[in-house]
Amino acid sequence: MLKIKLLSFLNKTISKIFIWLYIIFIVGFFVLSTRMHRNYFYLFLLIPFFLSTDISCIKKIKYSKIFLVTSFFCIYMFITLLWANGVSLEYSYESIRKGFLVVIFLVLTMVFFQNNWNLVPRFFRYTCFLAGVFSCITMALFYDTNQLSERITGIGTLDNPIMAGNSYALVALIAFFYFLVKKEVELRDKIKYSLVVVAAVMFVVLSQSRGPLLALAVTLICCAVVFTPKYLSWILVGFILPLMTVYFSGLVNFTSLITRADSYRISIWQQSWDIFLQQPFFGYGFGGARPEIFIAESLPASHSHNLFLATMLDGGVVALVLIVALLAISIFWSIRYFRETGDVTLLALMMFAVLGNLTDGKTPIASPNHQWLYFWLPIGLVGAYELRHRLVRQPEIAVCKAPPIQEPT
Structure with missing residues (x-):
């Protein structure tokens, strides 16, 4: 009995440690260089995973x-x-x-x-918050040394406006659908996640990448209209507000987004x-x-x-x-x-x-x-x-083990 409890405790401890290693890897896209990120993947994700996971569990993936x-x-x-x-x-x-x-x-x-499906909320929560913080830091650093009209790029592996736009759009979708529109999420937490959505969407807009922006808009509107229509008003907070902020601040020349046509x-x-x-x-x-x-x-x-x-x-x-x-x-x-x-x-x-x-x-x-x-x-x-x-x-x-x-x- 003691052995079973000890093994259960060790498994839970390893899982809690590993989820943090996984969060750091995912958030590392926003801050780490490609080489550092790749080395982290090998040393701090692959090795702990294969050392701590029962081979029988891995085989079941077939x-x-x-x-x-x-x-x-x-x-x-x-x-x-x-x-x-x-x-x-x-x-x-x-x-x-x-x-x-x-x-x-x-x-x-x-x-x-x-x-460890019960760890998905923790993974989403910290990924959203950390990516939201890094989006604000990146925007501040970028426009401190570049003209306001330039297309923003990310740091770390996201050194391309389109890559960065797609990545921050993903964060906006997680914050919006997993947290912001759910009834069980408290109002103060909704406010926090709405700020994450605003920061992430603003980054997408400032990247001036129409592909990620259009994909984000279509996904938000379609999923909200079809599956969560009563929460459609949250789109005004999460999507329209950043657009209006960027437009009236003059950070993006929206006319140029149109005159660039289809970019070949x-x-x-x-x-x-x-x-x-x-x-x-x-x-x-x-x-x-x-x-x-x-x-x-x-x-x-x-x-x-x-x-x-x-x-x-x-x-x-x-x-x-x-x-x-x-x-x-x-x-x-x-x-x-x-x-x-x-x-x-x-x-x-x-x-x-x-x-x-x-x-x-x-x-x-x-x-x-x-x-x-x-x-x-x-x-x-x-x-x-x-x-x-x-x-x-x-x-x-x-x-x-795979409970419902x-x-x-």
Whole structure:
């Protein structure tokens, strides 16, 4: 009896320590350099996870369709390196390493939260508050040394306005749907989370990135209208207020957002589609040589600026089918989570994961660092719910403890 209590105490202690390590890793996107962030992942996340997690729990991830489809997608993309022209061994190694990191991050997220779903509120709470603080600090530091009209970029790994915009938009969605609109959250806490939403949305607006801003607006409005219509008024606080503040302060020239037209996106997408049609079934191989895409006459584009087109160019129709299947399964389980708990957060995050990658997405394992935050994290959380759901309803495979999902008050 004493041994069981001791083991239970140790497991709870390890879980509490690990959730803080995980929070630091996620918040690290907003402050740490890419190299520091990567080293932290290896030393303070992977090693503690594998040392503290029962191997039987990790093996159970094979029952998750989200994990299986992700694995098939990564394996297929690795295979496409065989027919990718102009790809060096060093690039092939780096591509395979990134793909494995995505799979490991997914395993880590799914297994940990499947076993410790009660820690999701803590994870969301501190991620929101810390990201809200860092957004204010970043805005102050940036405009202390730059002109007010310049597009703000993040610090740490988020050194691009679009990456930073997408990442802070994710924080705004979590604060809005997981905390702000829930009846059980006290008024004083609602005020705190409304400030987080305002700070995060203001950062998105100041990034002057129309893709993240539009994806955030569509996700907020659609999820609020369809699933939580009585809380639609909170959008006025969380979205309209930052827009009005930025507009009247003159920090952003909204006319320039319109006169920038489509930033050559339509031309880039058309060229990407035409190039895809030349080799539609299996693509050009992951990172393989292909006809160049041009923004202007002599200015090449770095990528297709669309997750689906980029995936199609790398892996053809086969890769497209796999990534669509992954997103469809994830959205299905996020809807199921909403029906079971009444919480629309995971569905909103999945909706944003799709919309946010329509205007600037790459193949999701080509540059996974920032996509871990606003693409793979939502998929990992939904996958954790899917795995819990399967383990609860199939006791013959439930080696890991997985009590029914209930939203904590």
